[in-house]
Amino acid sequence: MNQLLVNYLSRVLVKGSLEFVDPSGKVHRFGDGSGETVRVRVTTNKALRQLFLNPELKLGEAFMDGTFVVEKGSIYDFLAVTLQNIGGGGRTLWARIIYRLRVMTRRVRQWNTPFRAKQNVAHHYDLDGRLYSLFLDSDQQYSCAYFETPETTLEDAQYAKKRHLAAKLALQSGQRVLDIGSGWGGLGLFLANHADVDVTGVTLSEEQHKVSNARAGEQDLAHRTRFLLQDYRSLKSRFDRIVSVGMFEHVGVGHYDEFFKKVRDLLTDDGVMVLHSIGRFDGPGETNSWIHKYIFPGGYIPSLSEVLPAIERAGLKVTDIEILRLHYAETLKAWRERFLARWDEVKALYDERFCRMWEFYLAASETAFRYQDMMNFQIQIVRDQHALPMTRDYIWQSEEALRRRDLAGTRPSLKIAGE
Structure with missing residues (x-):
């Protein structure tokens, strides 16, 4: 699993119980073990890289495409355990850069003639x-x-x-x-x-x-x-x-x-x-x-x-x-x-x-x-x-x-x- 992603999740996911299975089959555990365990699997290294670089877009796409699979719990449970930890912030550096660029160009996308x-x-x-x-x-x-x-x-x-x-x-x-x-x-x-x-x-x-x-x-x-x-x-x-x-x-x-x-x-x-x-x-x-x-x-x-x-x-x-x-x-x-x-x-x-x-x-x-x-x-x-x-x-x-x-x-x- 991408070590940068492991380090990031270890830092931000301090509550709850999340098991993350990488494409090699290795299981990574995050949180303090409280609550019901949510288990997810990423099936390809490409999907894993994309999730780290641009999670706001790629998580939903990976779930739609079947490269992000929820094996225990539901996609709601996964989002709940992660967002309870990071709220509206917690973006990686690269994700923050993408977000700021989108804010700067938002009027173009919202030009609703x-x-x-x-x-x-x-x-x-x-x-x-x-x-x-x-x-x-x-x-x-x-x-x-x-x-x-x-x-x-x-x-x-x-x-x-x-x-x-x-x-x-x-x-x-x-x-x-x-x-x-x-x-x-x-x-x-x-x-x-x-x-x-x-x-x-x-x-x-x-x-x-x-x-x-x-x-x-x-x-x-x-x-x-x-x-x-x-x-x-x-x-x-x-x-x-x-x-x-x-x-x-x-x-x-x-x-x-x-x-x-x-x-x-x-x-x-x-x-x-x-x-x-x-x-x-x-x-x-x-x-x-x-x-x-x-x-x-x-x-x-x-x-x-x-x-x-x-x-x-x-x-x-x-x-x-x-x-x-x-x-x-x-x-x-x-x-x-x-x-x-x-x-x-x-x-x-x-x-x-x-x-x-x-x-x-x-x-x-x-x-x-x-x-x-x-x-x-x-x-x-x-x-x-x-x-x-x-x-x-x-x-x-x-x-x-x-x-x-x-x-x-x-x-x-x-x-x-x-x-």
Whole structure:
């Protein structure tokens, strides 16, 4: 085994129990022996060299290709034991150099013109629609859920997320609402159904666009919900409320001023926006190279220090910020467990390599939220600070009213179009 890699792992892996089998069959043990032992094998010397030089890209690729094999435990267990020791740091010298170069050139990869943005969205969101139905909740909410208690199920946590966002929007009957990045339509349909508002959703995913409008028709909400296959930057109308969930991560750091200036133009003078996005605790950074190549091309997770100045430059005002710390870790855990339980069905849609790619994606994402300073934030934004009540009481009051409505038995059943 590469002696430099042995020395590095011996220095950083001080907790847990990891057995690393090199291509010659020699077993190297790291950690203090606590917890369940995780055993991994690297099958070729080439893969071993690549792992040492560029682990952020090559670990995922080796797992996909079968040259990095988990013999005891799972890829999640391996990532958990390593990241609990090194967190978001711990890179080798060469890996730090690669990372710094990527940070310096990140705007090129995140230059998301309308054409490139649609290509990037298609790469991930226009996969076979049956894939997402295998592991998401019944409403296909593909973003961080809101776990009100440790016992909350994924279904209830995703429903609670929509309820939480609706309360922060301070909706009034008859208002016009814009959902930027509207997914499969679940949030927009929820708002239209619960608050008697008119909803316009925009998405760049042809698959999501088709499903969303079909669902609106099936729920008899087409008269006040519509989903457009359109870039938000081309919109002209103004809206009383704007919500965006899980879309801002696809904007790109070079487009933040453009995004918030467009929000300002689309928002009425007394309007309110709620922005829900993945964020970083540890300041500006760069997208993991494996995630960028295989999962979210053009994507970037922002820090608040990058977002808030852009809001200010647009002439908008921040009226509330909430940090959701471990909610996404729990969401991803539920998705990963569901995905693994439906492995054979995913394999029938694609192949074994695709299954390993998605297992790695879900496991790496979950461990990032547990051990690598990732979180979610919800920012409430206005043009006029008089647009909302003086205190935050209206949020929990609205949330309680929606909860009482659900407990009274008026919560609608959720389903995907055609089910």
